[in-house]
Amino acid sequence: MSKQVINQPKLNIAMVCDPIADYTAGSFVSALRFAEILNKRGHKIIFIAARSPRHHKDNYYKNIKIYRFFSLLLPKTEKKFYVSFPLVNKIKKILAAEKIDVLHVLIPTPAAVTAIKATKTLGIKIVYHSHTQPENIFLHLPKAVAGAQINRLFYKYLAWICNKADAIVFPSEFSKKLLTKLNGGIKTAVISNGVDIDKFKKIAPEKFFAKFNLPRQTKNMLFVGRLHPEKSVDTLIKALPLILAQEPDTRLWIVGSGHLQTELEQLAQKLKVADEVIFFGKISDEDLILIYNACDLFVLPSLAELEGMVVLEAMACGKPILIANAPDSASVCFVNQNGLLFKPKNPQDLAKQALKILTDDRLRREMGEASIRDSRRYDINQSARNLEKLYYEILRT
Known part of the structure; x- marks a missing residue:
């Protein structure tokens, strides 16, 4: 790591991920792991997330503050994936109070749209993390509803969110190819979700x-x-x-x-x-x-x-x-x-x-x-x- 990065001031980062610490999926596990590492590196991390029966009020996860908001259950998610609906003013107050430098959007839910709107007058930079694939979502729907048309509409929605960002993170070169309708000025980076090779390693079974x-x-x-x-x-x-x-x-x-x-x-x-x-x-x-x-x-x-x-x-x-x-x-x-x-x-x-x-x-x-x-x-x-x-x-x- 260059001295240029080491000598930089520590950052305050707000991550938007509705089902964090409730629902298990690769992207959410990745979000927690990145948050933990960044926190250990001296940065302050907060999450914007959903209330759930398990987490019905603001709480902490390994020294990381999680702000939770009114939510609705997403069907066919084992009663664990709740989508939150925070108000713009509430998110704006949190971002201002926490002196957030970067808003990091993990999934394109209504909370993400609200948080993006809340950054408008605060000078906060936005990173969108491309973790969502329509093929992962719409296979749950009846065949009469799911199909190429709904996939195209979803990609248009993703493109709208991406074009509000200052940078987009793709976990693979493959995922980068899926989003093509982006403004030319948006910075992109391919960053693997990674694996903790000190933890996941060969041991006696x-x-x-x-x-x-x-x-x-x-x-x-x-x-x-x-x-x-x-x-x-x-x-x-x-x-x-x-x-x-x-x-x-x-x-x-x-x-x-x-x-x-x-x-x-x-x-x-x-x-x-x-x-x-x-x-x-x-x-x-x-x-x-x-x-x-x-x-x-x-x-x-x-x-x-x-x-x-x-x-x-x-x-x-x-x-x-x-x-x-x-x-x-x-x-x-x-x-x-x-x-x-x-x-x-x-x-x-x-x-x-x-x-x-x-x-x-x-x-x-x-x-x-x-x-x-x-x-x-x-x-x-x-x-x-x-x-x-x-x-x-x-x-x-």
Whole structure:
């Protein structure tokens, strides 16, 4: 880091992220991790967020103040994603009282629009973080409603918000290509969500098997993520019988929650693989690191990803990766010598590619070593420094 950044005054940063500390998704986990790192680097961070049954008034998260506002529940989010509706004057008072230098918008909700309006007379710089993809949202809607037209309208809305910003952060080059209708004067930066390589690393997995009383001799495939349509977990479950036909000791571990869990459990029962599938639900970071290390293959069948933080975490723990070659997924870019791709929504091809890895101990080991090497390029501390540098750059303009 250059002296130019080190000698800069510390900043006051307001992050807009409605479901922070309530709802688990890669972008919100990323927001918390960046906030923690920036806070440790001496900057003051506050969040503008939603009230919820769990957090019904202003509170703190690891020394970070969270201002919470009236909200409504977003359907099909396990009763955890609330969208807030603050008034402009209230946000303006908070931004002024906290002497905010930068407004960092994480998701394009009504609160984001309100906060952007509140900055007008305060001289506050705006950063928009491109974490939202219509393919991640509208797959929840009935087919009669969802489609190309609603995607186009959503991108127009995103472009409107982006064009109010002084800078836009994209988590990947892929995500940058999705937003094209931007004013030429807006600064853009590609900054990975990153992975904490000091935390997510290769360790002995015995503690995991002992804690969950699981046999060590099985070949274990792992999925981590929300149980939502765009994650296409059904494709993974449908592939399991084909894999078991050749590797009967294979098991599938599913980490995460979502409104499709019951449906996925029923699918496993229908295909007679329920005994080979374990739904762990949401687990702690400590257990997440353990399960990454205990698995033999990490699989992401997602149809839409702007980056794919869970892939980076699996890579940092030294695991081979198997990724759906979906046109709306940036995770494809992580596959090099460390894994394979399969045709999206195709259980047969998923099984074929998975068996190539599961049946070859040497290949798994070599892919795992390549994953560790590749993950070093995505250190979250470097990402935080890049974000900090961007803040200072726009404040100088």
